[in-house]
Amino acid sequence: MLRRALLALAGIAVAAFLAADRSPRAAAADPEVAGNWVLTYSPQAGLEQTLAIIKVEAKDGKPVASVISGARGANFEVSKFEADAKMVKFGLNIGWAFEGSVGKDGKVVIGSIGPDQTAIRAKLTRTDKTELDTNALVTQTDAPAPMAAARKLTSAVFQLRAKARVEKDADAKKELLNQADAAQKEADEKLPALLREVVAKHADTPFALDAIGDLLRSATKYKLTAEEVAKLLSQVEQLTIPHGPRFARFQTLAAVEAVVTQKGLEGSADATADRLAKTPGLPAEFVSRALSARKVALDALGKFDEAKAVGGEIAKLEEQIDAEYVKKVPPFKPEAFAGRKDKAANQVVVMELFTGAQCPPCVAADVAFDALQKAYKPTDLVLIQYHMHIPGPDPLTNPAAVARWDYYRAEFPKEIGGTPTTLFNGKPQAGGGGGMANAESKFKQYTGVINPLLEKSTDVKVAGKVTRKGEKLDISVEVSGAEGDDTKLRLLVVEETVKYVGGNQLRFHHQVVRAMPGGADGVAVRDKAFRHTAAVDFGDVKKGLTQYLDEYAANTRPFPKPDRPMDLKAVRVIALVQNDKTKEILQAVQLDVEGKDAGGH
Incomplete structure (x- = not known):
């Protein structure tokens, strides 16, 4: 149940995902990262979930880490731990990987965590504790007033539609849908200004990045101009830097993919998609996604020859990725069903x-x-x-x-x-x-x-x-x-x-x-x-x-x-x-x- 809760919580904050970069950078343990660290992650601005306390020590000149306290008794294990005075990388046995940079004071490591296809904000914080406080596994930070108002509007629409879907009485269902439509109209009218206010006045908080994502995903509906979209894309890249290159690439590509699906704004993301696709050393899956976004932009701009050439690159990558995927998935050999013991049984x-x-x-x-x-x-x-x-x-x-x-x-x-x-x-x-x-x-x-x-x-x-x-x-x-x-x-x-x-x-x-x-x-x-x-x-x-x-x-x-x-x-x-x-x-x-x-x- 814990794994399901953790992964489901992570899922609500993302609309697209990026494979993690796990290239080795350091081999020797550094005394500056030895000690106990609390591992937390933040799937949504203002929400922080504690996963574990990790103990780091040096053995035979190599970094060694172990989980000494897992959330609600979860049996987490650390693998492939690498650390020096500047960075920390490791995996967890739930299929997640962490990558982060050590702060100047050595007390916090800011980065990201998630399975191969996900990058979620995360951090390690030094602690003297050896056990987690089960009553404080989740902490919340109040959202700035405009973000709180925006979330309230979107939540009202979601809740009304959810109630309407399961309501059996026809008249009650109709009334709920009418209320949902009215709430949606109010949200559409008020959200753009509220989200813009978050970006303008609270750019030094994680809420700004979430607000930009909401704006870009509904850019056409909110009547954003191409110039405003380009500026927001640039801000995504700047705001994600503190959490490392993996998180930055993931968020930037997600923003690009959101923009290129919207008529009239496709060209705003062309240059960013092109640069992402040309970044050296990235997984083929990521490159294919970036190229696919760029092809949409090129088609929209009428650059059909370029789009055709990019399409050829995508086809080659996809053939290679598909072949490798089929070999690896499922990552085990399923045992064939031996047959029914009761030969008269016929229930399908x-x-x-x-x-x-x-x-x-x-x-x-x-x-x-x-x-x-x-x-x-x-x-x-x-x-x-x-x-x-x-x-x-x-x-x-x-x-x-x-x-x-x-x-x-x-x-x-x-x-x-x-x-x-x-x-x-x-x-x-x-x-x-x-x-x-x-x-x-x-x-x-x-x-x-x-x-x-x-x-x-x-x-x-x-x-x-x-x-x-x-x-x-x-x-x-x-x-x-x-x-x-x-x-x-x-x-x-x-x-x-x-x-x-x-x-x-x-x-x-x-x-x-x-x-x-x-x-x-x-x-x-x-x-x-x-x-x-x-x-x-x-x-x-x-x-x-x-x-x-x-x-x-x-x-x-x-x-x-x-x-x-x-x-x-x-x-x-x-x-x-x-x-x-x-x-x-x-x-x-x-x-x-x-x-x-x-x-x-």
């Missing part, structure tokens, strides 16, 4: 994963999910992945996924509050996630839930057929052994593999829900021998997805990247029979698509 297990491409703690869950695909046959385990705008905008999110989230959230409000969330046959279990290092343990946790369920039997049977011709699907499904107003058949169209590199740097997503033919509410199974047909037009699906994403970007938050993958070539259809009263999935089947246009099936 359905695992539903709510995740997000911008979600750092979703990495372990997503990678374990992919490993399950290698370990089980779809006749035993049906895998479904829904993407959510948590903690940031995700172009793989759609109304069907949001409706499914609301369906479960209304029944399990305590268990379902963030991503990653996993349900097995309609019941929330094995929640939480972590970084890549935690993927194998999540895989084992999931199999511990799945295997006992596979020993169950049911009288419910589901079968069907799906054919494709061009952009159209024809679906027919038969259900037997189940009936009643509370028993529903739901159909889901899932895309086998989607390439989209979001904030958590996972490159491929599998079994992603793209649509629910017939609606998220499903169809009542009214007969013991029930038949149902449905049709899907992918032209309509793409049109609907585009409209949803356009409206989300305009009315809620813009996307950190312009990418909107909608290939929809290789798809499958999943049919679920579910009891709406208990939320239990009674049986399911995954149907491959037949036909010459079936994406390789």
Whole structure:
């Protein structure tokens, strides 16, 4: 639970991420950094979370560090510790790395921490303590008045929309949405001035950087000029210097990516993107992101020849990165399911994963999910992945996924509050996630839930057929052994593999829900021998997805990247029979698509 809380907390403050630079700089221990240090990080200006007390000492001329007190008893371990009088670098066994510079007085090390794809403000502070005070693990600093007012406005909108999503009464829902619209209008009117005031009057505080990020992400809505955007981008670079080059690069690129997605402002970020891409010694993933941002800017500026050349560079990098990624992910060999002990057992297990491409703690869950695909046959385990705008905008999110989230959230409000969330046959279990290092343990946790369920039997049977011709699907499904107003058949169209590199740097997503033919509410199974047909037009699906994403970007938050993958070539259809009263999935089947246009099936 601690890992989930720490990683989820880190996730709320970021919209895009950067792989950490871990090049060695020093080998010898320096007596000036020996002693005890409190390790804290700040995912949001004004909020500081304590992780551990780290003891540093010299042994055989080399720096050695160990955790002598972890937050809430967490079993943290330090690895690859390097230090001298100027800098400190080390890793933690939760997949995070710290990098910082020693202050002039030697009492504070300012830097950043996070998994490979994240850089969050962090620091080490000298202490005489050997144990953490469990009542003081989180400290808060009051925000300047304009920032406090800005946060209050945005929080009001979020809370009203969240309440509206789970409200079942139609009139109450309508009233909440009206209130949310009014709150949004007020926020849109007042936020630009408040955020500008934070930048102008409180530039010496961490709140200024957060305010700049908010301004840039909504630059078009707030009517920022190209000159103002360019000035804010320059300020990002200056304000991030104290936390080191990794944090500075991460924040600058995130700002560039936010700007190039907004019409009329793309050119403001061209020079910065170009410089970031040419910085020597950076990971290929970072260079590709910077080049991708620059290509968008060049296209917008009408510099098509340059854009084409940059596109060629990106393609070469992406091919190389993809090949290396596939070799490394998952970072373990999944053990294949040995088969059911009870040969008469016929219950198909359905695992539903709510995740997000911008979600750092979703990495372990997503990678374990992919490993399950290698370990089980779809006749035993049906895998479904829904993407959510948590903690940031995700172009793989759609109304069907949001409706499914609301369906479960209304029944399990305590268990379902963030991503990653996993349900097995309609019941929330094995929640939480972590970084890549935690993927194998999540895989084992999931199999511990799945295997006992596979020993169950049911009288419910589901079968069907799906054919494709061009952009159209024809679906027919038969259900037997189940009936009643509370028993529903739901159909889901899932895309086998989607390439989209979001904030958590996972490159491929599998079994992603793209649509629910017939609606998220499903169809009542009214007969013991029930038949149902449905049709899907992918032209309509793409049109609907585009409209949803356009409206989300305009009315809620813009996307950190312009990418909107909608290939929809290789798809499958999943049919679920579910009891709406208990939320239990009674049986399911995954149907491959037949036909010459079936994406390789």
